[in-house]
Each structure stands twice: as C-alpha cells, then as structure tokens.
Amino acid sequence: MIAQDFAYLAAGSLEEAVAALGADPGTSRAVGGGTWVIPECNRGECSPRLLVDLRTAGLDGIRPGDGSIAVGATCTYADLIDSALVARQLPLLHRMATGITGGRQIQNQGTVGGSAVAARPQSDVPAVITAMRATAVVRGLAGERRIPADELFTGAMQSALRPGEVLAALEFPVATERTTVGYHKLKRSAGSWPIATAAAQLTWDEGGRVSAATLVLGGVAETPVPVDVDDLLVGQSTLGEAMAEVASRASAAVTRPWTDELAPGSYRAAVAGPVAQRALAGAARRDNREGGNDGAGL
C-alpha cells in the first residue's frame, strides 16, 4: 500500500503526459507498466505527488518505418513476443523478450521502454538496445530529442532523460537478412535478476564470412559495456580461434564491475568472458529462431 496521498493521471495523449510531468517534474513520475515504480512507491522508496500513467497515451504501437521499426514506450514484452514483425526483423529484441524473468505476469505488464528508462544495471534491456543501436525518442516541454542508446545510460538507475521528459518510443534499425543474433543470460535461478548478459549480432557476407560484429555486455557494470570485436571476427567464417581473445577482451572491458546482493563484482568480471563467448557462439549458429540460450542454475 502506498503510504501517502497522491494524484493519478491517465494521460490521454503524449502531450497531456508531457504537460503534467513538466509542471512539477521533481514530484511527479511517469508509469509505463508500473512493475518497478509501483513497488518502489509501496516500499516507500519514493513518494511522488503525481503518477502519470502512459498506458492510455497511445504509445503502444509497433510501427515499421523506412529501414527502422519504432516500438512505442508502453509496448509490453508480450507485445514484442507476439509480434511476427519483431520476431523477423528485430530478432535480438524478440529473443530478449521471451526470456524476461518473472513469467507471464511480467511479460504482460512490463514494458521495454520502462525498463530502458529505469536503467537498472541488472536488467536485460539496456545492453540489448545498445547492441541493436536503438534510438530513444523523448519528448519534453522543450520539444523532441533523439538519444542514441549508447548515450542513454549515464549510470546505475540513471538515464539521459531530463526531468519532465517522457520516452515516446525506441527506434530500432531493422536487421539485414544476413544478420544473426545471440543472447546469453547468466542468472542464479528462475527468479533471479540477470547477473551477466551478452548480446551479440553478427552480419555475414555472401561468402559466409563475418562482415560486422557487435557485442555488448549487460549486468556487469553500471551501464552496458560494449566490447570491440570487429577486428577479431570480421573476415572469419568460424569463430573458434578468436574465442579466447574475445573472452579476455570482454573480461578486460569490465573495468568497474557492478556488485549487488546476487553477486560480487569480481564474479561478474570473471564470467564476462564465458558469457560473451556463449552469446557469440549462439549468433554463429546462424539460427535466429533458436529459443533462449540462457544459463540458469540455482
């Protein structure tokens, strides 16, 4: 139960939400799926005077554009899972959505936009949208801004959104036919947050050699950690020989590892390598339909 009185606004449009949040940005909060903000309020960790519900603001569409797809801020994980367009053209996003921890309830309630804005180190979304080179479309009283994913996350639980700004959509460049993806999530149990994730995309040329490679680690630091592997993988038709160097680069990239209740930073740095290898190995299997290749023990 939320201890203090607060006002609730079901915003009828993005403009209405921006106006309400902009009026007194210090004491209001936007709610997407509410799976993070509402429990926080229940626990008394924040006490906003106004909650602005974005679910009524018409931000829930998945809209194909010219070489890109815009995913509305209030699209739930279930919306992504159920979208044939996302499955075909944004396979990495689809893969991530199917493996979201928390089961059907969270899939139906949680939003990819909300998770991006929450910018929690132990969540799937930041590293995945960074790997996908998404762009956040945000709106404030001063108008619209476009923020590339690699500039969106500024710290643990900190995004580049300014007070009063609202995320309207995430725009994803469409993957080419020759792009394969891999995603590996290390977690301790079915209910555990990710300890370390790796999102990989490989693009292959007509000769079956890698023409571009992207690898981003999540969960291991305050913000997503890109690992530059282009020079190791481009031109290769198999990854076997480069994998040892991939692991040591991934591990070396984690310079300030994240520590929380589930794992110390030293552990996260130590598993960054194997997790990166497993994501790339998944992408190298060249089957985007493959189910989640998560690792979860207890």
Place this chain on the structure above:
Amino acid sequence: MDGGGLVVSHDDSAAALAQGSAYSGSSVRRHDGDRYLQGHIAYSDDLRLPGMSHAVLVLSPLAHARIVAIDTEAAQARPGVLAVLTGADLAAEVGPIPNAMDPAGVGGRDVALRVLPVSKVVYAGQPVVAVVAETRAAALEAAALVHVDYEALPHVLDAEAAMAEGAPLLYEEWGTNIMLAGTAGTGSFEDVRQTAFGVVEGELRTGRGAPAPMEPRCYVADWDVQTSRLTWHGTTQAPHPLRHSIASFLGVRERQVRVVAPPVGGSFGYKNFGHPEEYLVCALSRIVGRPVKWVEDRTNTLRYGSRDMRLRYRAAFGADGRVSGVTCHMLANHGAAAATGAFGMALAGGLALPSGYAVDVFEAEYQVVVTNKGPYSPMRPFGKEASALLMETVMERVAEETGLDPFEVRRRNWVRSDQFPYATSTGLLLDSGNYEGLLDKVLEDFDLEGTRAEHARLREEGRYLGIGLGFEVLPEGADIPGALIGASDISTVRMDPSGDVTVLTGVTSPGNGNDTAIMQIVADRLGVSMDSVSIVQGDTDICPFGFGNVSSRGVLTGGGSAALAADDVADKLRRVAAGMLHCDDPGRIRLGDGMARVEGEPEQALPISAVAGALYTVGYIVAPDVEPTLEATRTFKMHNIRHQPDDGGQFNLFSTFSNAVYVSVVEVDVATGLVEVLRHVMVHDCGIMINPRFVVGQFTGGVVTGLGAALGEEILHAADGSLSTSGFKTYLLPRANDVPAFEIAHQVTPSPFTPLGTKGAGEGGVACSMASVLNAVNDAIRPLGASVNELPISPHRVLASLQEVDR
C-alpha cells in the same frame, strides 16, 4: 550400546492399523482441498471484524542505537489516528513477552523483551512505535510523521566479531554477547585421537536462511470490554501455548483469552509463538477498545533468520573407515534475542549428533551469540541440518583419506538395524531404523558404477558432474521440560445421534493435511466413511489442549490420541450393537462400511448411524449398561522421553527419529560456477504412513527448502546493518522450474513407541538435501583440486574455489 534396560512397549494398534483399514495408508485427497483451490479459504488477513482498526509499526533504520526521544505529536494529530504508542507507554501497561523456551533454563542468558523497546534498538527494522488508525492507509501516513531521535551505537553482525574483546554489547547487563554455551556428548576425543589411523579436520558454514512462508504473519486482537475477554485470531501454530502466554503477558486469567487459528499458508516454525507483534496487538486492542489488526510484509519475514552457523570439526578414524570419535564446535549467529525459543536450534543441532552413526566418542560444544542482525526464528529442521552436514562431510573426508568408497564408509559406520533402540553418544534413544536398507533402496534406481563411469567420460569433454550422498536422522516429537512444547496432545472423538463424527484436536495443521490424515484414522476405527467425519482444530474455546504443530508431531500426537479416543467410542458402539443384534460378545461386532456386523453372520447387521441413534434415544432399553454418550477424550504419553538426566547427565527429549538417504547428481559449470541438480533420488523412512500423498507433500517442501539452502537462499546485510535481501528477487527461494523432478520412495520401519507406528514427517528433506548437494558439488570439482565448504553454494563461491586452485 542398547536401550539401557528401557521397557519398550509395542502398541498393538499399529498391527490393527495394518489389518483392515479402509483409509489409513492410502492417499486420500484433502477433505477441504477444493476449497483451497477455489480460493474459498479465509486466511487471517481475510478477517474483517466490526470496528476493526489497523496497526502500523515504525521501524528502526539503525542496527544499534539508543532511543533518545520520540515525537508522536504530528502523527497523533492526523485524522483517523486512534493511538500512537511507544515502548515506554506500553511498558507501563503490560509485562515483557513470556519466553516460549527460557535460555536460562539451559544455563543461558535471558533478557526481558518488550513488545516495543524502551531504551534501545538492536537491529535495523526493529519495531519502535505503534500507530493505530481507522484504516491501514491512515496508519501508514501517520507512521511516516513519527520522529525518533536515535543515538547511533557501534554494531556487530558477525558472530566471531561479536565474541571479540571490546565488541559492542547488545544487552549490556550480560557483559558478553554469548547467549548460551554448552556441551553434548560422551568420552574424550583426545583419547581416541592418539590411537587413530588418521584424523580429518575442517570447517563448514551455513548462510542465514529465512522461513519465508507464502503467507506472512497476521494478527487480529479483539478485547471485548463487556466480557473482559480477548479473542485473538491469527497465524499461529500453537493456539493453546499462545493463549497461556498472552494471558501471562496481559496479566489476565487464561480463561479470559481465546485463541483462534484460521488456516495458514505455511509455518515452518516461524508461526510458533513468541513474536512481539503477537502480544503487541493484544495490548493495543485493550488500549483502544477495538479490534486491532497487524499484517506483516514480505520484507519483514526476511528479517528473521535461521542456520547462520560455523561448524568446526575433527574426526578420528581407522584404516577400515570406522569413525572412532568426533569433536565439533558449533557457533550460531542468533541475531537479536527473541522470545520464540529459537536458540534451541543450536541445542537440537548438537543433540542430533552424531546422527545415525555408531560413533562412541563424541564431544560437541555449542555457542549461541547475539548480533545486530534480525532475530533467529524457529525453522524446520530446527538446527538439525548442522548435524547432517557435519557428519556427511566427515564421512566423505574419511572416504577420501582411506581411499574407500564413500557409500561403503557410511555402511561401516551406521547403527545396524539390529541395534535399535540405540542410545547415541549424545543421549538420544534412536527408536528404530534400517539405514543400510535406505541406501540399498536408493541403489535399486540408481546405477552408481554406471553413473560414475559416465561422469569420468564427460570429464574428458570438460564437463564436471558429481554424485553426493546425504543422510539424515531427525529427532522429532520434542518434549521440552519447563516449556509448553510437549510430545502429547489431546483429541476428542464425538459421534452424533445421526452417526456423524466430529474430531476435536489440540494439534493444528500448518496446511499439510494432518487434519485429513486424522480423519482417516478415526473413520477407519469407527468403520464409517470419510464424509461422515469432520474435524475442528485451532480454537481454544472448542478444542482440547494441545501443543500445536511443532516438532513434526501432528499425526503422531493428534492422530495417536484420536485413534485411542475413536477406539473408546468404537467399543461403546460394539456393546450397543451387540445388544441390538442379540450377540453375547461385543468382541464379535465388526465396524466397517458404515455397518456394525456380527462376525461370521453377515445378515446380522445394522447401520452404525442406527446404533448411535439407539444409544441416544433408547439407551435404557438396548444398552442399559453403556453410558449414554458417544464421546471420548484421550491422550497418551511417550514411553521413550526421559527428562531426568542419567548418571552421565544425559536425557532424551525426542519421541521419534525419521531418517532418509538421498543421492544427488549435479553438474557444475566450471566457467560460471553455476550448479544444476540433475537427479535427486530419495528414500525416506517415517515409519507407518497414514497418507503417503501428504508425506510426499511434506518431503517435497522440505527438499525445496533444502535445495534453496544449498544453492540460493541467503539473507545478507549491508555494512550498516540494514537488510539487503528484502524480497524474492534477492533472496533466491527456488521456484518450480529451479528444481529437478523428484524421485521419492519410502521404506517403512515402524516406531515401536508411538500408538500408530508413525514417526515425524514434517522436517524431512531439508538437511539431507543440503548434505547430498554439497557432497555432489565437491565430487564434481574434486578432480580439479577444488572444494567448497560454505552454503549456499553460490556460483561466486564455486568460481572462487576453482580460481584458488588456478593460482
């Protein structure tokens, strides 16, 4: 060693049970299962009393601090607020919380705990001020306005640090943080060590675990001004002991208190009695003159801990793998003091040693230390996991040192099946068992050599799998001298003129189905169908006295006494029926299928309902010599409990000793340290099973708890003493897809001491799972030269152990 001349009585009711029982021994479904599934069960929080108010507690943000001043003015002024009370306010009204078990009774230190502290707080999250208001929202809002001025004190979270010189003292009057220290066992380890072939020594640590029932605690107290009586509804395992305790707390007569226990959503020991809020709501209701409800949130359940022990051991053994002596030191981190008797977990852990092994020399030393963590709470298997972990580790180490097969080492050390009843070196009298039989049965479904060969092959591929054995012997059915925790309960069986049967028991059900099992027992003995029988539990105004569901004894005591009471009623039915059927010998009347029949003359029969009706209505004609009631109340005493210490100072507080052998197969991902349990093969022995389905249900829950303790669950605190693991995202309770399919089988070795041959089934699986998984992980990584000795076996601990080898 043998039973020391103790008289062993074999109650013939066990044999009778085995004879013609329609229900006992079969997996009858729960009598109220549909109501649970359909959401028709009203739990404590569903209770809405007229005029009910709500209590919210202001919690300490600091782990250790003096309370300097409390300003409640702003909170008092809020609309809807009925009272804002501090520890000082309440100390003038009510006494300290009575101890469920007094540590001073076993040579420990006691502290008079108040429902709210008067002068200082000793853990972060400790309730400090109570706000009572018309609604929970109003109470929450007012609570946020209470200002407490604290003077922070240095705090200590670690048990070893708490014993160091100059450590901050929680209870200054003690002059130490050691609440309790003692020893158990016989003989001198030093003597056997000198002649031993070898000695192993080591250390084990268990993380702090929480009982974490699905349903947190909830209490509603209703002081009725007109009758000067308090009615208490809530989540409790022990209505009668709680009534006694509340009466003492309020300074009223026991008869002025009624305790009602609605169905609970899991207890595990956490809902025995002695928590401050149980008593606080009573005081608040009497002060505001209205019913007061308090509901606990999830985070608060995780402030209560168990386990959190450090075990150090040395074991002496022969070249043949026989263990001749063990010495151990058990250090338990209690957290803040509690009135729940939770300190007894260390005591029970010590007494449960050396498990079911014939180790003649055993020296156990235990210390229970208070720290600024949240309090210990009773939790199954009540400290006995320490004994299983310790002995199963010793057996593995001895196997390693002697080169013998670890399974064979167990066989060589187990108490043999012809040695029971067996007096252990800590004074327990093990009732019965066939431990080798358990292992034989496990191996029927487990190809040990084939699995080992497969693991060797997989190692060539860089995969590391391991096999681990766990064994547990659980002292259960405790009877604690000086405490309202006993190994007996009273049951009443009553048949109406219509032939319907009501069973009233002192024992309650934590949701495990013991009520249905007791109904099965009674239905069989009266020869009626299950739907003729109903049961009432958990209301002190209605039910006979009982100690509640503790120590794994619901069916043992409640079922045993109900069986005896049902037999008394059945005797009367036979006498009445004999008269009505013109049969000279009531012994020839058989009750079954709802009919009373003359043996050998099937046409000579009457419905039991007609027999019952006749006694009530025409008893002077059909049964002039039979007292005109069909009601009996019975109990019984356990023959093997011995409170008077023997010459060696030893005593036996426990009735039965259920036991089990598990074999686990795990795979360790050596790159990440993740452990996956691939197989968990279990054979249990809890004696006669009244309802195997419920037994399996109990073990399934215990195993999941054990796997959680082995691999995931750990209460952690930040350096400032605040709780870090505040919910199930950080306190990793296993979910259904975290555990393997369980392979559970039973061996039945009846207890010679209990009326029905049953043993406890409520604590099984926790300790055994912890031991078998630990041993399996070590078996998997031993080829790499690594080992772990701390639970939970988190991936980071496994990886650290592997990295240590690399260096």
